[in-house]
Amino acid sequence: MENSMIELQQINGSKEELYNYEFKERFLQLQYPKENTRRVKRTHLKHAADLEYDLNKDLYDFTFEEFEELLYKIGAKTVRSLQSILPTLRRYIQFAIEQGVKKSKDNSLENFGSTEVISKYLNKLNLFSKETITNILSSSENPQDGVIVALIFEGLSIKKKFQELVNLQIKDIDFDEGIITLPNRKITISEDTKKMIHLAIKSTEYVSVKGDERKYALPASKYILKSPRGNDYIPTDIIYQRIVRMSNYFDLKTLNATTISYSGQINYAAALLKSGKNIESVITSILDRFHINENVNSRNKLRIMINEHLGDLLKTDTNEGSIVDLRIIKQDIDAERAEEEEYYEDGDSQNFYGIRYERDPKNRQRAIEIHGLSCKICNFIFEEVYGEYGKDFIEVHHINPLSLTKKVTINPAKDLIPVCSNCHRIIHRKKNEILSVEQVRQMIESR
Structure with missing residues (x-):
């Protein structure tokens, strides 16, 4: 068990990624025999880490109101997505009860079971002007x-x-x-x-x-x-x-x-964007003003929120302030062109059913700025495995098949999503059965 714990720490990073790290790892080891499953469940537990550190308490001691705050912070876009996370958290709380570390025998997450209840915590945000x-x-x-x-x-x-x-x-x-x-x-x-x-x-x-x-x-x-x-x-x-x-x-x-804090952040962002500041400068100012810890996740989250609510204020014709080098994006596109010799067509509709990479470097750049460099299916990050050589690399998947005959306006926030090469291949493995991101994610989580 000790060797296994050391190995897990080396693979998954520092202990600080999880609050109460040793106890949570013991839960994962005892409840989930397969490492692939543990990796997914560990990701579910990480959703609570920021709030746990802020409150200085483990999620098994959260109050009802604190669980509400957590569900909003998770930012799930679909009921199904939230339903895939909640069972892990419930099971963890039950484990804490069984181990005698939770003072009460109450599992507050049992209150968040029905679709009707869960739906109110989806990332609709409903921000206030x-x-x-x-x-x-x-x-x-x-x-x-x-x-x-x-x-x-x-x-x-x-x-x-x-x-x-x-x-x-x-x-x-x-x-x-x-x-x-x-x-x-x-x-x-x-x-x-x-x-x-x-x-x-x-x-x-x-x-x-x-x-x-x-x-x-x-x-x-x-x-x-x-x-x-x-x-x-x-x-x-x-x-x-x-x-x-x-x-x-x-x-x-x-x-x-x-939601009050998020609304204030978006209102502040609007004022700064209108004054001519670039997006990276705006994000830094928001993090400072609202005393938010600065890291890749917090910056990406703000990018997504700003893009969804203030997309018309964002300037997409410039590379100034971008965290992703446009030259690297273009080099990756050239490499993919050399690889991509064939694609499938289906009659008159002429849609791409094989892998087709996003060819517009600015669209690709914006997608990475908004969504980040981790695979949105399995959380793989190329730089963590390949070092400097893998820095700033990720494939970008079109959520909807592209037409060969019609010019399509791409919205990087809604139409594009970063995925690793493995997940991208699985999505497009069968030409007549293109899988959704959620389908592939469920395949991994059910292992």
């Missing part, structure tokens, strides 16, 4: 509720149980300059947010909207967010409750800390 946020602020019965939305939208981090919100004090606000000073950065704020902060500071009572209306006295405090319990710090569960109340009050089912 600045106008919608402004309306929420102006219509909030309690300024202490509205200020939570305003501050998250502006860029205060929701990580570590809203630590930045909890610790924010009146002295941290420069109302003349419109700046909030945090321990690691400064954030400029809008006039609407300044007004909401003023109102929150002056609030002396809180109106409960649950059941019969009640009013609770709010003590004077040096903190922006006041606790009706008289504590110096507002408890985290009250912040969660207040966001849920606003979601119900305004009948906005997808209003939660994550």
Whole structure:
């Protein structure tokens, strides 16, 4: 077992990829005999890693609200995709119960079983415009509720149980300059947010909207967010409750800390793109402002989100700021042309049924910028196996067959997807049975 663990660590990278690494690896070893299956299940567990590190707790101790946040963060686009991940997480929690490391015997993920329940957490995002946020602020019965939305939208981090919100004090606000000073950065704020902060500071009572209306006295405090319990710090569960109340009050089912933060990120991105900044500079600015850990995954996630919601603002006629060298893309295309001598045609429709590589270097470049360099089926990364020689290499698959006779406008975000050579060959192995990405992914996961 010890040798197996060492081998797994060498293959799959550092321990930090998984929270509570040793326990999760023990779960994988005991529950899944085949390494191919363990690799897939390990990927499922990695979906929770960022949030686990932020909350400093293992997912088996997540509350219902924290599981909701996790499901939104996974960003699944289909119910089927989310259904492929959830059984692994449920099984892991059950394993923790059986091993006696989970305090309660409750498996909170059992609440997320039906298709109807799961569908609300799909990556539809339903982001909110600045106008919608402004309306929420102006219509909030309690300024202490509205200020939570305003501050998250502006860029205060929701990580570590809203630590930045909890610790924010009146002295941290420069109302003349419109700046909030945090321990690691400064954030400029809008006039609407300044007004909401003023109102929150002056609030002396809180109106409960649950059941019969009640009013609770709010003590004077040096903190922006006041606790009706008289504590110096507002408890985290009250912040969660207040966001849920606003979601119900305004009948906005997808209003939660994550979607408010995402909405703020997209709004900020729109302003920066309109000012002429390139996409990489915009992403860096968002990561800094919202205190998001910078890594390949966080940058790729932002690219996808910006492209989906602000595609018309992106400039696709330039290579400035790209993380992928266009010359390398063109070299790969030349190599593939030399390899690709034959393709299948089917009657008058003349669609490509064999492998046909994306020939437009800019489309290919954008697809890689948006989706990243890992295979979206099996997570293979060429650079990790082949070193420098494999850097920036991945094949790009057309989700729909291309016509030979009609010129097609390609949307790199929706029409193209990076896949490794093995998965690409399997997709196109039979000319009359082109497999979908999801079909091949399910083949791997079911092993």
